[in-house]
Amino acid sequence: MKISSTLGKLSIGLGLLGFALASHAQIEITERIVPGKTPPIWVSLSGFTGEAAQVLQFDLYVQGFNFTNSEGAQYLISGSNNGNLQGRVTDRFNKSVLVSKAYSGASVRRQVHAFADDFVQALGRKGIAQTKIAFKGENGANGEIYVADFDGQNAQAVTRDNTIVAAPCWVPGHLALYYVSYKLNHPDIFYQNLSSGERRIFARYGGSNISPSVSPDGSEVAMILSKDGWTDLYVGSASGGKPTRLTKSPQDESSPCWSPDGKWICYASKERERRSLSKISPAGGQPQRIPIVLGANPTEPDWSPDGKWIAFTAQYRDFQICVVPAEGGEAVTLTAGEDASWAPNSRTLILARRVGGGRYVLSLLDVPTKQVKDVPRISGSASQSQPSWAR
Amino acid sequence: MKVTKFTYLLVLGMVLTMAASGCRKKPGYVTNIPPGHTDVPTDVPPAPPLISSSTGTNNPSSTSSGFPQVDPNQRQNWPRDAKFFAAETAHFDFDSSVVKAADKPKVAKVAEHLKSNPTHAVEVDGHCDERGTEEYNRALGERRALALREELISLGVDPNRIDTVSYGKDRPAETGHDEAAWRKNRRGEFLLETPPGTTP
Numbered sequence: 001m002k003i004s005s006t007l008g009k010l011s012i013g014l015g016l017l018g019f020a021l022a023s024h025a026q027i028e029i030t031e032r033i034v035p036g037k038t039p040p041i042w043v044s045l046s047g048f049t050g051e052a053a054q055v056l057q058f059d060l061y062v063q064g065f066n067f068t069n070s071e072g073a074q075y076l077i078s079g080s081n082n083g084n085l086q087g088r089v090t091d092r093f094n095k096s097v098l099v100s101k102a103y104s105g106a107s108v109r110r111q112v113h114a115f116a117d118d119f120v121q122a123l124g125r126k127g128i129a130q131t132k133i134a135f136k137g138e139n140g141a142n143g144e145i146y147v148a149d150f151d152g153q154n155a156q157a158v159t160r161d162n163t164i165v166a167a168p169c170w171v172p173g174h175l176a177l178y179y180v181s182y183k184l185n186h187p188d189i190f191y192q193n194l195s196s197g198e199r200r201i202f203a204r205y206g207g208s209n210i211s212p213s214v215s216p217d218g219s220e221v222a223m224i225l226s227k228d229g230w231t232d233l234y235v236g237s238a239s240g241g242k243p244t245r246l247t248k249s250p251q252d253e254s255s256p257c258w259s260p261d262g263k264w265i266c267y268a269s270k271e272r273e274r275r276s277l278s279k280i281s282p283a284g285g286q287p288q289r290i291p292i293v294l295g296a297n298p299t300e301p302d303w304s305p306d307g308k309w310i311a312f313t314a315q316y317r318d319f320q321i322c323v324v325p326a327e328g329g330e331a332v333t334l335t336a337g338e339d340a341s342w343a344p345n346s347r348t349l350i351l352a353r354r355v356g357g358g359r360y361v362l363s364l365l366d367v368p369t370k371q372v373k374d375v376p377r378i379s380g381s382a383s384q385s386q387p388s389w390a391r
Numbered sequence: 392m393k394v395t396k397f398t399y400l401l402v403l404g405m406v407l408t409m410a411a412s413g414c415r416k417k418p419g420y421v422t423n424i425p426p427g428h429t430d431v432p433t434d435v436p437p438a439p440p441l442i443s444s445s446t447g448t449n450n451p452s453s454t455s456s457g458f459p460q461v462d463p464n465q466r467q468n469w470p471r472d473a474k475f476f477a478a479e480t481a482h483f484d485f486d487s488s489v490v491k492a493a494d495k496p497k498v499a500k501v502a503e504h505l506k507s508n509p510t511h512a513v514e515v516d517g518h519c520d521e522r523g524t525e526e527y528n529r530a531l532g533e534r535r536a537l538a539l540r541e542e543l544i545s546l547g548v549d550p551n552r553i554d555t556v557s558y559g560k561d562r563p564a565e566t567g568h569d570e571a572a573w574r575k576n577r578r579g580e581f582l583l584e585t586p587p588g589t590t591p
Contacts, residue, residue, distance in 0.1 A: 206460025208533040208557045211526045229457020231530045248456045254530035299527045
């Protein structure tokens with residue numbers, strides 16, 4: 001029987017189009033994020049006990065989930081942890097099963113972290129529960145550089161110098177760090193490969209060498225040097241050689257960080273005695289001020305991995321973590337703290353919070369919901385600060 | 392007849408679509424977490440030999456970009472005496488690296504000593520109170536040391552004889568948490584450097 005060819009082609013086309021759309025595995029779910037004003041995603045938990053329940057709750061809370069009974073939840077999370085972990089996540093509305101898995105090996109903690117990641121990944125997000133942080137752990141003035149799980153667990157010192165240390169910064173995608181150490185009675189920037197244990201001095205110029213920040217592709221390091229007589233922003237090749245001077249200003253620049261596309265270095269600057277955030281191309285040129293409305297005395301910027309936000313420390317009577325759109329605009333104040341570092345999911349921040357007596361603790365903040373939780377007590381140092389999230 | 396055929400193809404298309412989008416698999420598999428975590432070795436080797444660093448120019452000219460500093464390795468082994476110039480410690484206002492008029496005679500005293508003792512050098516340490524953020528304070532401490540260095544240079548001291556180190560807020564002179572302590576912590580200290588094997 002003859003089919004009208006136009007209609008026939010159209011219906012075949014529609015069928016193929018539907019097929020193509022459906023078989024496209026990664027449909028991007030764009031969540032609408034308003035810093036500090038986004039409601040949490042409500043979930044219910046049942047069947048988990050003890051440490052498994054605690055870890056699961058922590059992992060989800062700092063990613064913008066909150067907990068209620070099954071009638072109020074969007075996702076029902078159930079499972080058990082008698083020995084190994086089993087976990088299941090159901091969408092209460094459409095009844096679909098997002099995750100249904102059993103885990104084995106390692107520890108309950110790590111199984112729970114894997115389950116938490118499986119859940120958020122089913123929602124189209126990046127998981128963070130199996131990622132790492134670095135930070136400075138101090139007892140009095142001296143300290144060591146530490147590496148830990150994102151929640152502060154399994155913290156290990158990676159230096160043993162008993163000297164002043166500062167500003168650890170991960171090499172993106174590698175188990176390697178740059179940091180400042182006064183091991184030679186002088187602030188120098190070190191590079192350390194955590195897999196091999198290899199360590200070398202990266203920058204030891206006259207004056208102070210501080211605040212290293214590695215480019216997204218790992219090939220360059222931005223830093224503040226005073227070798228030419230002023231505290232200025234420099235960028236140098238990771239493989240060594242003479243660094244390029246990017247600013248020539250008698251004012252103090254500090255805390256450089258990179259845009260995720262590697263095109264900009266953002267840093268804390270001063271213009272006519274007023275603190276500001278600026279950005280400059282690593283190839284040099286004119287710096288541009290990032291216009292910020294609200295958000296007083298900004299320092300310590302960090303650029304989100306998705307490129308959209310800059311987190312920074314504002315100074316009022318105390319210090320507050322703020323975020324501002326990367327192109328500038330109105331800053332949103334989120335929580336008390338300093339020196340925030342973005343997680344790979346571009347929504348969770350780790351920060352340091354003062355607790356009196358000159359001591360700090362680490363804290364995790366979900367930017368959209370403002371949900372915040374201190375990292376549980378880390379032994380080995382009285383104070384933990386200057387966190388850096390491995391990305 | 393045509394409508395029927397069209398309907399048939401449309402339904403076929405929809406069925407294919409639904410088949411492709413798929414009922415989710417009901418996984419019965421188990422995710423095994425490998426036992427060996429990426430543990431970090433705790434055996435950190437001592438600092439290896441230093442890579443060479445730029446020494447800058449020897450020309451004490453032009454404040455349009457600052458006076459370059461010498462390689463810190465040059466005087467790494469020179470003893471530092473923190474007591475010799477203790478009375479010359481300079482203090483700074485909050486968030487400021489401006490050398491106060493009242494402190495200029497102190498800096499002059501340090502300059503005098505250096506001019507009379509051409510083999511000596513000086514390390515200027517810059518410090519902050521606890522009220523700023525960490526890396527901002529590290530840069531501010533360095534700015535304070537540099538400001539005192541510039542003052543020494545303006546009094547005729549060779550820039551190559553002045554080293555600067557910032558301690559940020561890490562080495563307070565006083566451990567209190569009030570202005571009385573903070574005022575004492577916002578400071579620049581002069582440490583006398585002498586060649587090894589000589590006496591000051």
